[in-house]
Amino acid sequence: MPIQTLDDLAVQGTTLGVRIDINSPLTDSGELADDARLLAHVDTLSELLERGGKVAILAHQGRPGSDDFAGLGAHAERLDELLSFPVSYCDATFSADARRAVSNLNEGEAVLLENTRFYSEEYMEFPAEQAAQTHLVDRLVPVLDAYVNDAFAAAHRSQPSLVGFPTRLPGYAGRVMEREVDVLGDIESTPRPRTYVVGGAKVSDSIAVAKNVLERDLADHVLTAGVVGNVFLFADGADLGDASADFIHDEGYWDYIDDAAELLDTYSDRIHLPKDAAVERDGERVELTREEFPPNEDEGAMDVGDATITAYSEILRDSGTVILNGPAGVFEDDTFATGTREMYTAAANAEFSIVGGGDTAAAIRKFDLGGFDHVSTGGGACLRMLTGDELPALQALSQ
Ligand SMILES: Nc1ncnc2c1ncn2[C@@H]1O[C@H](COP(=O)(O)OP(=O)(O)OP(=O)(O)O)[C@@H](O)[C@H]1O
Numbered sequence: 001m002p003i004q005t006l007d008d009l010a011v012q013g014t015t016l017g018v019r020i021d022i023n024s025p026l027t028d029s030g031e032l033a034d035d036a037r038l039l040a041h042v043d044t045l046s047e048l049l050e051r052g053g054k055v056a057i058l059a060h061q062g063r064p065g066s067d068d069f070a071g072l073g074a075h076a077e078r079l080d081e082l083l084s085f086p087v088s089y090c091d092a093t094f095s096a097d098a099r100r101a102v103s104n105l106n107e108g109e110a111v112l113l114e115n116t117r118f119y120s121e122e123y124m125e126f127p128a129e130q131a132a133q134t135h136l137v138d139r140l141v142p143v144l145d146a147y148v149n150d151a152f153a154a155a156h157r158s159q160p161s162l163v164g165f166p167t168r169l170p171g172y173a174g175r176v177m178e179r180e181v182d183v184l185g186d187i188e189s190t191p192r193p194r195t196y197v198v199g200g201a202k203v204s205d206s207i208a209v210a211k212n213v214l215e216r217d218l219a220d221h222v223l224t225a226g227v228v229g230n231v232f233l234f235a236d237g238a239d240l241g242d243a244s245a246d247f248i249h250d251e252g253y254w255d256y257i258d259d260a261a262e263l264l265d266t267y268s269d270r271i272h273l274p275k276d277a278a279v280e281r282d283g284e285r286v287e288l289t290r291e292e293f294p295p296n297e298d299e300g301a302m303d304v305g306d307a308t309i310t311a312y313s314e315i316l317r318d319s320g321t322v323i324l325n326g327p328a329g330v331f332e333d334d335t336f337a338t339g340t341r342e343m344y345t346a347a348a349n350a351e352f353s354i355v356g357g358g359d360t361a362a363a364i365r366k367f368d369l370g371g372f373d374h375v376s377t378g379g380g381a382c383l384r385m386l387t388g389d390e391l392p393a394l395q396a397l398s399q
């Protein structure tokens with residue numbers, strides 16, 4: 001069944017449960033360090049409120065046990081500033097207090113309910129039917145008329161607030177969800193040549209994406225960079241030095257060297273490897289070509305160098321479509337930001353460009369880059385969608 005959107009929803013006077021993803025970096029004092037994910041949902045929330053909805057917002061922040069596992073008070077305050085409609089905060093998610101806060105909403109008012117993950121069931125994965133019977137869903141359903149899911153960035157999780165409601169209430173995709181599905185679900189019709197950039201540090205995800213898009217003939221080029229590029233270099237027999245080898249071992253990425261080598265055997269004509277690497281020597285950035293490897297013992301390969309940037313930029317600029325995930329180096333450190341900045345600039349000049357990932361979006365903001373056709377709100381969800389996997393939250397909406 002096709003997914004229903006806000007165009008199919010009669011909003012006026014209805015009470016809506018709206019799941020968004022505002023999981024954000026926090027400062028040490030618990031303030032929001034970045035509000036990009038909140039900004040992304042402004043259109044959906046404003047539209048629902050403008051059209052006379054009473055909006056109960058559901059969202060998570062962090063994971064149990066992590067430093068950024070926190071309440072949503074700061075998020076509510078910021079949403080209240082961003083929207084021209086009042087957004088209050090309720091420090092409960094589905095208790096009698098929470099249900100009262102939802103029932104007391106007037107048209108054009110929103111309440112942000114507390115972090116869904118404060119409740120253990122929300123951090124478990126269930127089939128939709130079972131998720132529909134969890135306490136969160138069971139207790140909120142009586143005070144809601146319909147459910148809107150706008151949380152694309154969490155759509156790869158089969159958690160109650162993401163998959164449980166649509167079996168009990170009419171379910172709709174919000175505008176963020178709709179746009180992400182439109183763009184990422186239609187990769188096959190984007191212009192060629194099509195170039196995938198797999199950078200960053202999610203080695204297993206990136207290798208899975210590379211394998212999938214090469215096997216399905218979706219990729220004309222796969223450019224490897226970041227830690228992923230380093231793994232491919234080792235897989236190709238390059239000696240990137242002890243520091244990078246130790247890092248790759250310590251992070252558990254060495255297990256993927258064989259997979260990378262297998263891909264190189266089969267698709268050497270389409271997989272591109274870094275031609276050089278930047279290391280820190282006596283406090284300075286020094287670039288070594290592959291012929292000059294290995295770096296000294298304590299010198300990690302932290303960025304791609306000029307030779308790689310030149311070769312990759314040419315491919316990127318000539319691409320019909322670029323799909324980019326992950327930075328080319330440790331962009332947070334200005335000494336190693338060049339590769340990411342230059343490659344992203346070239347990617348933005350392709351005919352059609354899609355970028356996804358939390359750190360990727362942070363790099364785009366850091367370098368103040370524009371010109372991308374689609375900046376996905378999702379990291380893991382974006383990758384899952386690009387490999388053609390079904391996202392549980394989308395499946396739940398289409399039942
Ligand atoms: N050569 C390198 N050595 C060590 N770390 C690196 C290197 N290149 C990139 N990184 C690190 O990789 C991290 C980002 O990788 P990640 O795969 O998480 O990006 P992302 O896909 O944009 O984000 P996410 O999937 O988490 O939303 C950054 O913290 C960056 O410093």
Ligand SMILES: O=C(O)[C@H](O)COP(=O)(O)O
Nearest residue numbers: 021023063153154379380
């Ligand atoms: O930041 C994300 O990728 C989403 O909010 C999902 O968060 P999770 O990986 O903790 O489920």
